[in-house]
Amino acid sequence: MKAVVLCAGEGTRLRPLTYTSAKHLIPLANKPVIYYTLESLREAGIVDIGVVVSPNVEEEFQSALGDGRAWGIKIEYLLQRQPKGLAHAVSCARDYVGQEPFLVYLGDNLLQYGVKEPVQRFSQSQAQATLLLTEVEDPRSFGVARLNAQGNEIIELVEKPQRPPSRLAIIGVYLFDRRIFEAIEQISPSGRGELEITDAIQRLIDQGHRVTPQLLQGWWKDVGRPEDMLDANRLLLEGLQTVIRSPLGPEVIVKGRVEIAEEVLIERSELRGPLIIGRGAQIHDSFVGPFTALAENVRLDKSEVEYSIVMEGAQIEQVGRIDHSLIGRGVHLWRRRRPPDAYNFVIGDKSQVRLI
Template sequence: MKALVLAGGSGSRMRPFTHSFAKQLVPVANKPVLFYGLEAIRDAGIHEVGIVVGATAREIRDAVGDGSRFGLKVTYLRQDAPRGLAHAVLIAREYLGDDDFVMYLGDNFIMGGIEDFVDRFRRDRPHAQILLTEVPDPRPFGVAELGSGGRVVGLEEKPERPKSDLILVGVYLFGPAVHEAVAGLRPSRRGELEITDAVQRLIDRGRRVESTRLSGYWKDTGNVDDMLEVNRLVLETLEPSAEAGEVDGTGELIGRVVLGAGARVLGSRVVGPVVIGPGSVVRDSYVGPFTSIDRDCTVTGSEIEHSIVLRGARIDGVGRIRSSLIGREARVVPAPRVPNTHRLLLGDHSSVQISR
């Protein structure tokens, strides 16, 4: 069995952040979200991985390399533009051959991994197996309709009137029959080759498509709020470890705090769960729960909580920051003081009240 990991998306829901950064590499507890997926694939006993890349191919290659650090053998497959999940299967046809494969969306996060999901596929041998979870509003997702025994009888992509509250999580398992289903697909109204259409073709041709209900936590980390939620969840599992860093006589660590090699906490209070990366310095500041600070950052005279700070960022004298995502080498500093003033553009016969 092989894996096909999709890491070619543009991250439009996280712009402008993703104009200069691959969304799959945004860190959760100081580790790129893509790495959690690669580790889950390895832990499921799969070691050959094709990664579909697009405009951010160089960043993905630099981060993942040949895959050996994960115990994987990685092959990169170039996609000229994000043309849908089924298009990724289409361009990977030669690489996949006639092997079974798991398709994993690189910006998805699944707590607990996919080992049970893969084991069931290997045991039951359906032509396809999809992973489902219930959501309050299924309209923005692919939606599954189930028959008796969990057999999938229908799929719709982003329907206006969903037939169930069960949506497709971004992990799929396929046998080689999917290639016949993908061949000849036409773009949907969104202009993409939809994997839901390919799976529906399997169903229409009498192929066996099974489903598994996800019992644990899943999140599509497609926007900032989702990233912060996943970061919070992972940080809650931390075991405290401060031995590699330094805390001066007036510094204080409370709760689950991890300090990377050479990280320093000087005259500051850190309330976990928090992770502070190697070489970062927190001086005369407060770092509150659910905050990840990457390597080589500085936080001085400031307060921050429930946030993600990327490599090399500098936060200096800005008061309180919360629920924020701060990019690589970014600088957050105070604005110059200006006199209080009001600028107005009023139409005829207007009435305005201004507090003094």
């Protein structure tokens, strides 16, 4: 079995971070999102992986992932030249997949327990497609599956229904055989001008092919928004164990589970886990609170950071308390010692600026 990881989305809900980096390469617990996907696929025994990317981020992904040998896998990059929907993105992998069954994984999704069990079940089944489903409180924001009376086949898919037929939402993992490509050829663009994967799967159902459900075990996160990124970071840090690889400086207080990499300098500060600190970070006279990830070479001075992701090379100096924040690579935040005489702005459309 092969896998196809879809990473061609523009990540508009995560701007401005995604103006300079693909959302799949934003770190959670100090590892890019897509690393968790690749590890999950390797654990499931899948070593041939096609990564669907848009031309503007192909080089960035190649630089970050290479040919996959770091994970014991083989990566091939597949271009989706225009954003025409999920079904179109899947069709870009047709030649790569060939006649093999394959797994489709949306690159901005995280699953607590990975995909090993779904892969095994699909391999042993006679289904032409399998969808991972999870129960949600309000299905109206999701694609929703309606099952047969026995609960072992999907008989209808409804996209964002006002009257949901169930609470079973479709998540971003699908397993297919080659028939899905024929179904994609037979569908038309939706009202938003895209080829929808749910329309292609519904075509399989209407033609009498067997489409089966698998209920997800454990948590699932779609990390398409800043608040989702922070929540996924929290979930990953929940499983952290204490590992301290650098000597602690004077007057350092550590509470809870903390992972500290090599070459880290910390002095006169309090660390309250779960939190992770990357190689080369420097922390002086500061507080780092729970559910925070400080990446490599971050510098923190006379500040407080809690429930946040601070990316590589960022500097935070004397800014007071930062909470529920995503701080990009190489950012420099600092506070002037006195209020400015005047403010100078270049502010984009529909911005909101609060001065305190």
